[in-house]
Amino acid sequence: MEYRKLGTSDLNLSAITYGAFAIGGSMWGGNEKQDSIDAIHASLDHGVTSIDTAPFYGFGLSEELIGEAIKGRDRSKIQILTKFGLVWDKSNNGKGEHFFDAADDQGNTIPVFKFASKENIIKEIEESLKRLGTDYIDLLQIHWPDATTPISETMEAMELLIQQGKIKAAGVCNYDLSQMQTAAETIKLASNQVSYSMLNRGIENELVPYSIANEISIIAYSPLERGLLTGKYFKDAKLKSDDHRNGYFGQFNPARVEDFLNKIQPIADSKNSTLTQLVLRWTMLQPGITVVLAGSRNAKQAIENAAAIDINLTSEELNFINENLASINHQWV
Incomplete structure (x- = not known):
């Protein structure tokens, strides 16, 4: 595995980091607990030392499974990345910005709000620490920008958590350039x-x-x-009715995606690798990309993802991939 320094922090993360959205089950057609734990164990055993999760993933389930999976492991050799700022219970009393309506495993509608006030961050970090069974988070990230809370307030709260030793570094998710520049006025x-x-x-x-x-x-x-670039959904793979990807994949032109994958398949074959591994390796070789998240719902997938680091791509192969991407001007829809 390759390990990369995160910004100017003291953290070094595995270039391939375990993405724990799917193991939460919600929006992904459910989950199998033991398969999820086995996937985390397999990742750790194959050099993937970093795990990215969020309270929202499975309404706390993803964090709980991670806590169970890492119990008894050397915590100092594992980097936990989690988030805050998506609130689905009634504790915020309607504060924040309504994001969307989710559904739990029983099909009940659950309103989800973006809410990143200082008070809420302090509350959420304690809940995450408990679910994860740890006393610190390596990287804490705001999940989505919250238009109802000043960015400075959110950043000041994370700075306080760093000073308290509850988190090692602060990050953001889904911030645009302007939001990044505003955040930089308060925190690194x-x-x-x-x-x-x-x-x-x-x-x-x-x-x-x-x-x-x-x-x-x-x-x-x-x-x-979310699995489209693995190619398997062009080979009669079926999604469950409650899988959010039924709608998500609709933004792309299936014929163009399949044609592109067919063109790069020979490169994967020449490396004795899968399309999944080739796509992951290409991504982590792009300028500015430090860490690539890869989810897996069982040990086999986790081992496959970790092995992507071993693929060597020549400049000619990279150019071939990029030229085929450029030839259609990214007009996938």
Whole structure:
């Protein structure tokens, strides 16, 4: 595995980091507890030392499973990344910005709010520490920008948590350039976690140059576009009715995506690798990308993801991939 320094912090994360959204079950058609724990164990055993989660993933379930999975392991060798700022219970008394309506396992509608006040952050960190069974978080991140709370207030709260030793570094998720610049007036951020993939490269215009210039790491989520770039959904793979990807995949043109994957498949074959591994390796080789999140719901997938680090891509192969991406001008919809 390759380990990379996160911004100017003291954290070193595995270039492939375990993404724990899917093991929460909600929005992903449910989950199998033991498979999820086995996936985390397999990741750790194959060099993936960093785990990214959030309270919202499974309404706390993802964090609880991680806490159970790492129990008895050397905590100093594991980096836990979690988040705050998505509130789904009634404790915020309607404060914050309504984001969307989710559904629990029983099909009940649950309103979700963006809420990143200082008071809420302090509350959420204690809840996360309890679920994770630890006394500190390596990287704490705001999950989504909250228009109802000044960015300075949110950043000041994270600075306080650093001083208290409850977190080692502060990061953000889904911040645009303007929001990053505002946050920089209060705190030195370690990272910005944003959506980035072969099919979604918008951050290359502003965020990547800014992040490189200011020594801020980019954590790329959805590098596989939630499984679309694995290619298996073009081979009769079926999604459960409550899987959010039924709607998510609709933003892309399936024929163009399949054609592109068919063109790069020979490169994967020549490396004795899968499309999944090839896509992950390409992503982590892009300028400004420090960490790539890869989710897995069982040990086999986790081991496959970790092995992506071993793929060597020549400049000619990278150019071939990039030329095929550029030839269609990213017009996937």
